[in-house]
Amino acid sequence: MPVDEVIPYARPLTPSARLGESAAKAQATFRAAARRKKWMNLLVIHVALVCICAGFILPLAWMISTSLKTNKEAMLFPPKMVPIPPNWKSYPNVINHERVDFPLFARNTVIVAGLAVVGTTFVSAFVAYGFAKVKFRGRGLLFAMMLSTMMIPFPVIMVSQFLLFRWLDVHTPIQFLGTFKPLWLPWWFGTAFNIFLLRQFFMSIPDELSEAARIDGCSDFGIFWRIILPLARPALACVALFTFMHHWNDFLGPLIYLQDPQQYTLALGLQQLQGTQGATTEWNILMAGSVLVVLPVIVLFFLTQRTFIQGIATTGLK
Amino acid sequence: MKWISRAILFLMLLGGAALLAFGPRPNAHVPPGRLVLSYWEKWTGPDADAMRQIVDDFNNTVGAEKGLYVRMISLANVQHKTLAATAAGVPPDIAGLWTAQLVQYALRGALTPLDDMARERGIDPAKYKPVYWDICSYEGKLSALPTTPAVVALHYNKRFFYEAADKLYAAGLDPTRPPQTLQEFDRYAKLLDVPIPGTNRLARAGYFTMDTGWYIMYSQVWFGGGAWDTKTQKYTLLRPENIAAYEWVASYSKRMGSEAFMDFKSGLGGFASPTNPFLSGAVAMVQQGPWMGNYAASYNPDMSQVIVPFALEPFLPRVVRPFNYEWAVAAFPSAVMGDAGKDVSYNETDILVIPRGAKHPRESFEFLAYVQRPEVMEKLGKLTGKHSVLKKNSDNWLYTHRNPYVDVFDRLAASPNAAAIDQTPIYSEGLNEIDLASQQIYLLQKTPVEALTEAQQRLDARLARYHEQRALRGAK
């Protein structure tokens, strides 16, 4: 199955262990001159990395700095790098914004993301079990098909998906457009990316475990439910995390499916802080809003770093 | 460490759950027992605030009587969402759009016709300035009702005129009045330029095409041209008047050189801010509408209140009032000689529509009709600082209006030479093409004839295709 092999398999990243190991090796093998050269190399690497990291962190720092300015300070040129004293008011101002109801949008986002996470985590695991642990003819073909759907960018099928929901609105009693359903319902049928990630994980669970249970008279669903799912907790967490992030960040989906401004999600709401024709953009407010949208994601990342990085590395996707 | 991150994670989950349980919900603050009518308004900022007051008035009076409650939401770009929402079958009850969108919506049957309801409520077309009433109908069907109008006029800085008085007098021009013809305008513009010594760059431009550049696509109006011929229903970009108009646009870029032009452009500040080029003194003459008065008052108050502060202005004799302002408004000069070149203006208006498929058209019309009442219209005009779509307004209104030049706008809109937005079936494509052509022209990437020829060809093809598909639909 070549499909499979395009994907790099990853091991956990354990920087500290590797550091000790190779440092020891260096000491063992190189003479003093080589050591001096190595030291110079290290210095160069550090300097390069510090410069690059400064560049990477600068936009974020600038976002925070602007969010703590008054609108007047934000409009200064040359700009003030560090706002002293900080103007914390931008934050309450963005939360109580007259037009953009941030708390309402946050609630909408949580509803959509929550529903999608709950559905996709379970269903994707269910399907992944089929791909990983049940042998049958045509499985490879179906798996390849699934992988190729993963490659279809959403903008390519957005028009037709919209029209599909419109058709369903007219021909079924359920209303889809103008509700949150188009955003989470498709996730309740499993999503290719999540199925793939879980399948990779399930493959690594030895078959002996399930065979033992089978001999005890356990059905396949029982094996899935009682053995595989508990073992796969880290992978499930990873799927839940990615799904949550996807919905937190998604802009285009809500843009085409949500019509009533009371249903907007945070990503859409943030754009609303941009001034329109005839209205100024209050950059400090806009940046405070950006901080509020970015912050949960970054906190979540720090809390779940390992799960996260392993997830990306295993799938090599996103 | 582990338990800390667990605890934070748990708190985040709790936060999410709390948001779900106790967070804000849509349709909060609606009095019980009222029928909620959703109203999406494209304006944000002061114009939306003004409309919100009218909505509140309605909810407290007519709405309370008839059991209606208009819930207004103003969001950027909501005017783009209305068509998609109508296509999705979930439109708002009322939508605030621009006339630019009317034809596109009307053609696709996306709007509820208002003729019958308007007749029933005694809304009389004769009471409106024709230029505004006419653009609310398409193919004989009334599809919208106007609210706050827009008209483009020359805004000029009187102080800069006086500063350049010597030069202007020497050239035989009068610094105490605005230019009357376009030829004169060009001479004024040149003399009002303030170059940076020793360079070909400008510290101040007498006139700059690209501030804000919104109306550059309508330059043909000042030359008696037009992009669209209503009679033949064809685009007419290549009329000699139009070509002359864009030659005129290009002449300003050429005068500066395209590089200095881009430089100058990028040095200009935001529109609605203290760095607005007209308000900060980077440009002496601009094409703008009544809203400029609001920005002048809030972003550069020193440009007004020359004699007395705003608070004391009502005590000034009417004739003296204009002297309280450094800036003034006049008809944008036209290249056309004679009567046809007098008080030329370009007009649009904000409109209210009821999208097709909205569930309560009759109830929604109550609100539309309410806004049309003369006293409500006057209040709206006062709040927004704009003139009125109605022909007659009380004298008191005219003289206590916060825009000192509202009479000029009123006159321009009522003028026989008031031009309105084109009603073409492919308006957005048309606008995009003309916009692009004008960009290519002012950036000196193409000559007007080249750019307009290309745009004309594409629009002809697009229009032909449009008619072809219409015919197919008709044959069915």
Place this chain on the structure above:
Amino acid sequence: MSKQTGGSAARAGTTEWGDIGKGLFFLSPWMFGFLLFTMTPIIMTVYFSLSEYSVLEPPVYVGLQNYRDLLSDKWFGNAMLNTAQYAAMALPGGLLVSLGLALLLNQPIRGQAAYRTIIFLPSLVPVTASSMIWLWLFNTKLGLLNFGLAKIGLPAVGWLTNPSVALPALAFMSLWGVGYTVVIYLAGLQDVPKELYEAAEIDGATGLRRLWNVTIPMISPVIFFNLIMAIIGVFRVFEMPYIMTNGGPARATQFIAMYVYDNSFLYVRMGYASAMALIQLLIVLALTGIAFWSSSRWVHYQGK
């Protein structure tokens, strides 16, 4: 292998088909979802691409007219070209930068974890937010970038207002989000067996030669994978131009996804937009095909 499925295959009655019933049972949610939310829309796209359709009125069949119009549609070509140009700038840049970063971050040095986190952080930022941040950085008058230029005595650049600068500016901005790619490279680099480096050292290969002869071939599958994903990802670029430039100036940053969006949801020309979407779909499928086909040809696999 045969042992593990032996029991169940016997129950199913045929070894040839395996547990087809059970397999389909587990796959059924995905298959249903696939048919409903992927296949049906694609079939609908084919149908609607042959008609004039505004949703507000019933569709009218127009044959291949939409496709013919696409051929002469200057803006479609322009959007395709912009997308391709962006790809031509962002892809090599992104691949090189992320590979370089991964190599640096793979060095056994103190503070490695902190460096990695910092490089990765920006790729977590929602595109909406990063577009806002960069809109502010790129601001001609007040932006930090022009401030930096002014400091070293260079004139201000109209990052997003100058037609010839805007697209490269967006490509430059995309480099900020290379974190994901870097992580994938890092994962690949960890899989390169240490013995190979040691062997290379014994042969006297150092520095660049070692990189060229050992590292690059060993992680070629990862490079290739990232390349294909990046190419496909270009069709996804929407938020950035939509929020930052709205396709301007002079349509210099109108990407294909935006043009489809405009046609379908602003002009409600769903039929025409469907034709565009279908063409894109074909391109994406072709790319996916190339990815799978060529991965077995020029990419080196270790071990298995």
